[in-house]
Amino acid sequence: MGMTISQKILAAHANLQSVKSGDIISVKLDTILGNDISAFMALEELEKIGRPPLQAARNIILVLDHFTPNKDIGTAEQCRVLREFAEGAGIEHYFEGGRSGIEHALLPEAGLVVPGDLIVGGDSHTCTYGALGAFAMGVGSTDLAAAMVLGKTWLKVPETIRINYYGILGEWVGGKDLILYTIGKIGTDGALGKTIEFYGPTVKSLDVEDRLTMANMAVEAGAVNGIMEPDPVIQNFLADRSRRKGIYFTSDYDANYEQELNIDVFSITPQVALPPSPGNAVSVQEASGIKINQVFIGSCTNGRIGDLRVAAKILKGRKADSRIRLLISPATPGIYRQAMEEGLLKIFSEADAVILPPSCGVCFGGHLGILAKGEVCLSTTNRNFKGRMGHPDSKVYLTSPAVAAASAVRGKITQPSSLT
Amino acid sequence: MIFRGKVWILENNIDTDMIIPGKYLSFTDPSFLAEHCLEAIEKGWSNKIAKGDILIAGKNFGCGSSREHAVVALKAAGISCIMAESFGAIFFRNSINLGLPAVEIKEARKRFNEKDMVEVDLEAGKVRNMASQKTYLFPPLPSIVLDILKAGGLLPFIGKTNPNNFPASYLRSTLSS
Ligand code: SF4
Numbered sequence: 001m002g003m004t005i006s007q008k009i010l011a012a013h014a015n016l017q018s019v020k021s022g023d024i025i026s027v028k029l030d031t032i033l034g035n036d037i038s039a040f041m042a043l044e045e046l047e048k049i050g051r052p053p054l055q056a057a058r059n060i061i062l063v064l065d066h067f068t069p070n071k072d073i074g075t076a077e078q079c080r081v082l083r084e085f086a087e088g089a090g091i092e093h094y095f096e097g098g099r100s101g102i103e104h105a106l107l108p109e110a111g112l113v114v115p116g117d118l119i120v121g122g123d124s125h126t127c128t129y130g131a132l133g134a135f136a137m138g139v140g141s142t143d144l145a146a147a148m149v150l151g152k153t154w155l156k157v158p159e160t161i162r163i164n165y166y167g168i169l170g171e172w173v174g175g176k177d178l179i180l181y182t183i184g185k186i187g188t189d190g191a192l193g194k195t196i197e198f199y200g201p202t203v204k205s206l207d208v209e210d211r212l213t214m215a216n217m218a219v220e221a222g223a224v225n226g227i228m229e230p231d232p233v234i235q236n237f238l239a240d241r242s243r244r245k246g247i248y249f250t251s252d253y254d255a256n257y258e259q260e261l262n263i264d265v266f267s268i269t270p271q272v273a274l275p276p277s278p279g280n281a282v283s284v285q286e287a288s289g290i291k292i293n294q295v296f297i298g299s300c301t302n303g304r305i306g307d308l309r310v311a312a313k314i315l316k317g318r319k320a321d322s323r324i325r326l327l328i329s330p331a332t333p334g335i336y337r338q339a340m341e342e343g344l345l346k347i348f349s350e351a352d353a354v355i356l357p358p359s360c361g362v363c364f365g366g367h368l369g370i371l372a373k374g375e376v377c378l379s380t381t382n383r384n385f386k387g388r389m390g391h392p393d394s395k396v397y398l399t400s401p402a403v404a405a406a407s408a409v410r411g412k413i414t415q416p417s418s419l420t
Numbered sequence: 421m422i423f424r425g426k427v428w429i430l431e432n433n434i435d436t437d438m439i440i441p442g443k444y445l446s447f448t449d450p451s452f453l454a455e456h457c458l459e460a461i462e463k464g465w466s467n468k469i470a471k472g473d474i475l476i477a478g479k480n481f482g483c484g485s486s487r488e489h490a491v492v493a494l495k496a497a498g499i500s501c502i503m504a505e506s507f508g509a510i511f512f513r514n515s516i517n518l519g520l521p522a523v524e525i526k527e528a529r530k531r532f533n534e535k536d537m538v539e540v541d542l543e544a545g546k547v548r549n550m551a552s553q554k555t556y557l558f559p560p561l562p563s564i565v566l567d568i569l570k571a572g573g574l575l576p577f578i579g580k581t582n583p584n585n586f587p588a589s590y591l592r593s594t595l596s597s
Binding site: 024037038040041044045046048049052066067071072074075078122123124137138139140141142143145146149150154188189192193219222223224277364365366370383385386387388392 | 433435437438441442443445446447448459460479480483484485486487488489491506508509510511513514517518562564573574575576578
């Protein structure tokens with residue numbers, strides 16, 4: 001029996017010839033990622049067992065991105081603890097201040113993930129790296145702590161669902177629309193505890209950014225990871241970024257899939273996920289006209305340069321409706337600089353947008369742009385759970401940068417094509 | 421490991437943002453987190469929970485964020501065991517890792533009424549509704565999971581075993597089961 005990409009990566013890291021779904025294995029980790037929330041709690045846990053020595057300090061990456069720039073004294077203290085830890089433990093890949101951005105945008109940009117890697121991260125959207133052909137799964141602080149100490153973890157080899165996308169994408173339709181549509185189809189527990197393998201000619205035609213957006217939201221369908229076959233597009237992307245070569249695994253033709261699905265993308269229009277679930281996808285037509293108070297363009301899902309270019313294309317020479325707040329946050333300092341050089345920030349500023357620093361703040365209701373009772377936000381992020389971005393009685397609609405920008409101009413959910 | 425307590429019933433798809441919202445993630449004090457646990461559903465939810473009470477939920481319990489604060493909050497609120505139709509994958513690991521048993525049981529929400537007294541026997545894979553006198557079976561947890569729970573969580577478990585053996589030491593116990 002052949003193996004899938006995920007099984008091959010897991011077997012390689014377990015030092016086994018082959019693995020199959022359901023096997024419980026011990027694996028060596030290439031990368032262990034933590035942020036200011038998860039790693040802080042992990043250190044507290046390690047404190048309780050007397051701070052054992054770290055066998056995997058070299059593989060640890062720490063990114064302070066959630067409550068940064070520090071929100072208040074409490075978060076400043078947590079960041080101080082992590083800074084001192086990073087210094088003491090000699091963590092080479094430590095990011096904060098003007099070198100830090102949202103972790104899942106930062107790592108690919110910095111070339112820190114290559115195909116074939118096995119990664120755990122103290123953040124559920126660690127699955128983003130599947131777009132680069134890595135097996136990457138989110139964990140909590142205790143698993144993170146154990147991984148930091150041991151450089152290993154255990155896991156149960158998940159079943160794989162293969163989703164085959166074919167057909168040509170329509171105007172203003174991209175990775176975000178495909179993934180929202182997919183979660184709408186299979187449900188938020190459609191891939192619970194499984195791997196999704198995104199496959200097919202449409203996926204091959206997507207650029208790296210659109211692929212990252214799709215893999216990012218695999219967890220929203222309950223998946224442990226979402227993976228894509230690494231190809232020349234990925235190779236080109238990594239060519240001048242990474243010192244490591246990576247291993248370009250592909251799935252065998254006789255690999256075993258728990259389920260296979262075909263999605264013809266031709267009929268997919270720009271999507272909006274209604275609150276309070278990323279699984280509530282409808283076409284933008286069905287949601288159009290819904291009044292909004294805030295629009296947010298950013299996050300690990302859609303805060304990359306391509307996303308900002310799309311938004312700028314729509315916002316150029318236009319202004320956000322005076323009744324709404326438009327917030328735009330480039331996901332990393334590199335993206336910020338690029339946007340500056342291309343004149344995108346000027347377009348945003350002239351459109352009356354608030355340009356925010358790279359940070360997770362808005363996306364998880366941590367700080368910056370919190371919603372009041374009853375307010376509605378249209379957001380390019382990945383979660384619209386009850387109270388996600390502020391008051392429990394506020395609402396979040398999820399969408400692409402194109403729909404977000406067009407809607408900012410009109411002050412209500414709007415089809416991008418109706419503006420152009 | 422036997423747990424006895426009153427049950428509280430929750431819906432499907434209770435996400436970790438609902439269990440403890442993002443604005444509280446700069447706090448790690450268990451009693452503070454317990455105070456705000458599930459407050460989006462009911463203000464002061466944790467006040468009605470007695471130590472040892474048991475949570476029953478629908479499918480996909482704990483989906484969403486990897487925040488371990490969610491488990492800390494439920495535990496500190498007094499919850500001794502969670503039974504759900506299914507769990508978010510990260511939440512399940514977190515729960516076991518912090519020593520809070522999480523058990524999958526089919527149609528969990530249909531089998532109990534709020535405040536029924538129940539008894540869960542983890543090793544036997546049995547739960548008894550003392551009100552209806554009915555017993556339901558669930559697939560017993562793998563021995564590795566039971567071992568972690570008995571130790572009180574993953575880190576105490578590592579502390580007890582030789583860290584150099586980890587995770588091989590507990591893999592052996594799993595594979596031999
Ligand atoms: S941008 Fe949002 S979803 Fe992404 S890592 Fe930050 S908080 Fe999580």
